[in-house]
Amino acid sequence: QAPLVQSGGDSVQAGGSLRLSCEIPMVTARRKCMAWFRQAPGKEREGVASLNTRSGATEYTDSVKGRFTISRDNTKDMFYLQMNSLKPEDSAMYYCAADWCKDDVVPMQEDAFGFWGQGTQVTVYS
Numbered sequence: 001q002a003p004l005v006q007s008g009g010d011s012v013q014a015g016g017s018l019r020l021s022c023e024i025p026m027v028t029a030r031r032k033c034m035a036w037f038r039q040a041p042g043k044e045r046e047g048v049a050s051l052n053t054r055s056g057a058t059e060y061t062d063s064v065k066g067r068f069t070i071s072r073d074n075t076k077d078m079f080y081l082q083m084n085s086l087k088p089e090d091s092a093m094y095y096c097a098a099d100w101c102k103d104d105v106v107p108m109q110e111d112a113f114g115f116w117g118q119g120t121q122v123t124v125y126s
Contacts, residue, residue, distance in 0.1 A: 004028065004096050009120030012086055018122060020081040022096030028115050033101035035113060036070060036081045038092035038122075045095070047108030049081060052101060059106040063089070086124045093119045 008020040020036065035050035049070035050059045058070055064083075072079040079098075083090065097113035107113070 004098060004115055004117040006094075006096055006117035006120045009094065009122050011123040011125060014087055014124055014126045016086050016124070017082070017084045018086065019083070020094055020096070020120060020122070022079050022081075022098075022117050024077045024079065024098060028098050031098040031100055031115065032103075033105070033107055033112065034070070034072065034079045034096070034098045035108065037095045037097060037110065038090075039095070040092040043092075045110060047110070048094070050106045050108050051079065052103065052106045054103045055106075057106045059108055061108070083122070086122075088124045088126050091122060091124045094122050095119050 005023040010018055012018055032054050033052050036048045037045050038048050039045040048061055048064055049068055051070045067085045069082040096117040098115045099113045101107055
């Protein structure tokens with residue numbers, strides 16, 4: 001099973017922006033839910049944003065609402081996390097994930113996803 005391929009992590013000053021990208025291999029492209037997770041040192045992995053590609057519904061963790069946007073480019077089999085107004089507490093390893101899901105759900109928990117990217121580091125300095 002092909003992993004997802006991520007890019008876009010970097011170090012950025014607080015208040016800046018970054019866009020993370022996740023390439024979806026052809027098999028995984030048929031998956032219907034896609035999400036971004038993050039894990040900071042000493043903390044559990046948390047769901048950041050999720051997208052149901054069938055319904056178009058999205059879900060965000062409270063701390064990123066209004067600042068982060070999850071989106072998909074169907075023509076390129078890619079999905080993205082646009083991160084604006086970054087804060088030092090956003091610093092973490094970010095992971096993309098994808099899997100089948102029902103039309104009426106937008107999962108944010110790890111065990112809903114079987115396909116994962118390799119992770120990319122985002123560091124926000126003040």
